[in-house]
Amino acid sequence: MSPTAHAPVGEHGLQEPHARTGPTSHVPVGTAKVVRALVRKELLVELRTLESVPGMALFAVTTFVVFHFALNQNTVSGQEAAGILWVTLLFAAMLGVNRLFVADADQGGFDGFLLAPVDRTALLFAKALALLCYLLVLELVAVPAFGLLLLGPPLGQALPGLLAPLALGDLGVAAIGTLVAALAVRTRARDLLGPLLALPLLVPIVIGCARASAPLLASAHPGGPALRWIATLALYDLVFGLIAYAVFDFLLED
Amino acid sequence: MRTPSLRALSISTVVAFCVSLSLVFFYAPIEAEEGFLQKIFYLHVPLAIVALCGFVIGGLFAIAHLRTGDQRWDLRSYVAIHMSLIFGVGVLLTGSIWARASWGHWWVWDEPTLVSFLIVFLLYATYQPLRFAIEDPERQGRYASVFAITAGAFVPLNFIAVRLSASYVHPRVLGATSNLPSSMALTFLVSLAAMALLFATLCSYELAAKRTRILLKVRSRTLGFR
Amino acid sequence: MADLEVHAEAPTGVAVESGPAVELDALRRNYGERAALAGVSLTLAGGRTLVVFGPNGAGKTTLLRVLATLLRPHAGRVRVLGEELPRDAWRTRGRIALLGHEPLLYRELSARENLRYHAQLHGVTPERVEERLRAVAMIERADEPVRTLSRGMVQRVAVARATLHDPELLLLDEPYANLDPAAIELVEPLIGVDSGRTRVLTSHDPLRGLAEADVVLGLRGGRVALLGGADSIDPDDVAGLYR
Numbered sequence: 001m002s003p004t005a006h007a008p009v010g011e012h013g014l015q016e017p018h019a020r021t022g023p024t025s026h027v028p029v030g031t032a033k034v035v036r037a038l039v040r041k042e043l044l045v046e047l048r049t050l051e052s053v054p055g056m057a058l059f060a061v062t063t064f065v066v067f068h069f070a071l072n073q074n075t076v077s078g079q080e081a082a083g084i085l086w087v088t089l090l091f092a093a094m095l096g097v098n099r100l101f102v103a104d105a106d107q108g109g110f111d112g113f114l115l116a117p118v119d120r121t122a123l124l125f126a127k128a129l130a131l132l133c134y135l136l137v138l139e140l141v142a143v144p145a146f147g148l149l150l151l152g153p154p155l156g157q158a159l160p161g162l163l164a165p166l167a168l169g170d171l172g173v174a175a176i177g178t179l180v181a182a183l184a185v186r187t188r189a190r191d192l193l194g195p196l197l198a199l200p201l202l203v204p205i206v207i208g209c210a211r212a213s214a215p216l217l218a219s220a221h222p223g224g225p226a227l228r229w230i231a232t233l234a235l236y237d238l239v240f241g242l243i244a245y246a247v248f249d250f251l252l253e254d
Numbered sequence: 255m256r257t258p259s260l261r262a263l264s265i266s267t268v269v270a271f272c273v274s275l276s277l278v279f280f281y282a283p284i285e286a287e288e289g290f291l292q293k294i295f296y297l298h299v300p301l302a303i304v305a306l307c308g309f310v311i312g313g314l315f316a317i318a319h320l321r322t323g324d325q326r327w328d329l330r331s332y333v334a335i336h337m338s339l340i341f342g343v344g345v346l347l348t349g350s351i352w353a354r355a356s357w358g359h360w361w362v363w364d365e366p367t368l369v370s371f372l373i374v375f376l377l378y379a380t381y382q383p384l385r386f387a388i389e390d391p392e393r394q395g396r397y398a399s400v401f402a403i404t405a406g407a408f409v410p411l412n413f414i415a416v417r418l419s420a421s422y423v424h425p426r427v428l429g430a431t432s433n434l435p436s437s438m439a440l441t442f443l444v445s446l447a448a449m450a451l452l453f454a455t456l457c458s459y460e461l462a463a464k465r466t467r468i469l470l471k472v473r474s475r476t477l478g479f480r
Numbered sequence: 481m482a483d484l485e486v487h488a489e490a491p492t493g494v495a496v497e498s499g500p501a502v503e504l505d506a507l508r509r510n511y512g513e514r515a516a517l518a519g520v521s522l523t524l525a526g527g528r529t530l531v532v533f534g535p536n537g538a539g540k541t542t543l544l545r546v547l548a549t550l551l552r553p554h555a556g557r558v559r560v561l562g563e564e565l566p567r568d569a570w571r572t573r574g575r576i577a578l579l580g581h582e583p584l585l586y587r588e589l590s591a592r593e594n595l596r597y598h599a600q601l602h603g604v605t606p607e608r609v610e611e612r613l614r615a616v617a618m619i620e621r622a623d624e625p626v627r628t629l630s631r632g633m634v635q636r637v638a639v640a641r642a643t644l645h646d647p648e649l650l651l652l653d654e655p656y657a658n659l660d661p662a663a664i665e666l667v668e669p670l671i672g673v674d675s676g677r678t679r680v681l682t683s684h685d686p687l688r689g690l691a692e693a694d695v696v697l698g699l700r701g702g703r704v705a706l707l708g709g710a711d712s713i714d715p716d717d718v719a720g721l722y723r
Binding site: 027028029033034036037040041044045048049103107108109111112113114115116117118253254 | 548549550551552570573574576577578580582583584585586587588589593597598600601602603625641
């Protein structure tokens with residue numbers, strides 16, 4: 001939108017509502033642009049405050065250490081390894097989910113967004129994308145840490161096969177996490193309700209990811225991820241993505 | 255209130271239960287492997303089926319609530335879920351007794367239906383804390399409906415997921431009724447009908463009680479202003 | 481309660497929209513069983529100012545939020561800038577602005593970053609952001625996090641945010657709180673009477689409020705206790721609302 005040379009807009013009152021050009025135009029903004037603006041704002045706030053991602057990563061690494069002592073084992077492999085990895089990632093993700101909408105709820109971000117002439121599901125996409133970014137950074141730290149601290153078989157050979165469950169698991173956590181975060185943030189017990197709501201909903205994801213990863217992390221004959229679990233994960237992600245898309249608006253309107 | 259239909263429901267529930275209990279104790283055969291305690295199956299499975307249907311129905315009422323904005327749908331949704339949760343406690347208790355009878359342990363992970371029910375129960379146990387944590391009554395209803403829809407969709411998906419992950423070490427007794435001998439099947443169906451009637455009756459009572467309370471509040475408020 | 485329409489002569493040089501800017505007909509908004517707003521009816525012509533008085537909890541903020549499309553009316557009709565709420569609320573969003581008690585700014589971001597973000601949501605150019613920062617004299621500290629700014633500066637940035645998209649209707653909740661006289665002078669042309677926009681503002685100051693108002697609304701307990709043209713309302717009537 002380029003500024004035009006005619007009379008300054010707004011200085012002398014009202015004009016035809018929809019015929020404007022110039023620095024302000026009152027035309028609703030396209031959803032892709034809105035999502036971009038929202039994600040940029042999210043990542044900017046996170047970079048400044050570093051509230052979510054460092055905590056999530058640190059929590060994961062510390063949990064691996066705790067597991068070492070709790071299990072009294074130097075290495076784990078197979079299903080056990082898959083379980084420890086996914087449970088740790090899940091609980092670390094909960095920290096991120098808890099903080100996802102807090103800045104908006106506390107600093108009037110909801111109002112600011114709701115007053116804009118934009119499609120409200122853009123907020124769902126943007127927040128889910130941001131959470132996805134946080135999860136990716138978490139995994140960049142946590143998975144190598146796991147390979148270093150606890151995993152018996154070498155991580156390198158398991159890694160390519162792990163990418164699918166990681167990606168699908170992340171998508172599921174992003175969709176469900178965003179929905180649950182939006183649900184929990186404007187309640188009184190927001191830090192408690194978030195995980196309580198999210199964890200049962202994420203059990204199928206844990207099942208899918210842990211079972212898919214188990215053969216990859218086996219010490220004896222490591223195999224590939226069973227396709228049935230990949231399919232389950234993909235289906236679950238799709239269904240809950242659609243549900244989140246359908247109900248999200250109702251969480252915002254008053 | 256609509257006393258005639260409440261009375262009719264109550265009477266038919268009592269009748270159905272009398273019939274079903276007599277069938278369970280006097281008609282259905284004692285199962286060879288598991289013995290007398292197996293008869294708790296006629297209590298456990300209908301409870302489970304009715305509770306699960308109740309959760310899903312709660313989700314359907316919630317959809318109606320969000321689409322119409324009519325608070326009465328929210329009330330129905332709340333009552334359905336609340337009642338299903340209570341039935342759910344019964345499911346877990348009877349399931350545990352049955353597990354003890356069948357496999358010697360108070361809890362088994364091998365029965366995928368029981369396991370997925372536990373997960374569903376844990377999810378719905380957050381329904382009331384969620385409602386009570388929201389002060390604005392209108393928002394409370396709306397958020398509760400969003401939850402009910404999400405959780406309602408979760409119920410079947412969760413069952414599929416857990417069933418996929420189950421190990422088939424122990425043979426599953428919860429097969430279709432076609433696998434059961436006709437005497438057991440009949441008893442089961444009658445028990446299921448009785449349980450469904452019980453659910454409907456209790457829900458109707460709770461709805462009537464809540465509606466009365468709301469009416470009283472509205473009336474006293476109007477009188478108070480005079 | 482009387483419906484009062486005020487169609488005073490518009491000041492010269494101002495283009496007035498056809499049809500009133502705000503039309504309320506028996507507006508009702510509940511909070512549970514309580515009525516936050518009960519049966520509010522009024523009409524406000526374009527370019528005019530409505531000042532809302534009333535004690536705390538009277539429904540002033542609720543009224544502003546309904547007009548801002550943040551709250552849906554539970555009964556009655558609401559028309560803002562010719563559009564029916566809530567059905568066509570999306571058509572009004574780019575044309576109204578709310579300046580409430582909260583500045584709606586992220587504390588960790590700078591004023592410029594906050595305004596750029598809002599600009600992107602409203603389809604406004606970055607040049608306009610700069611112009612607004614200049615207009616509220618915040619160019620110098622535009623890159624510092626909002627949490628380091630004084631309350632008065634934050635309010636000025638909030639005014640910039642509210643007028644960023646050049647709204648036709650301003651909804652102001654005690655806009656001059658936290659502002660010193662110099663700052664008030666600064667923002668007057670943007671959100672004051674001379675801005676030429678339709679305005680609805682809340683006020684606790686009977687004299688000042690009456691001076692600015694074309695139409696006066698007094699709320700008590702969600703109900704209309706006072707409604708009329710500014711010249712027909714006495715400051716004592718306004719003070720009476722608070723007793």
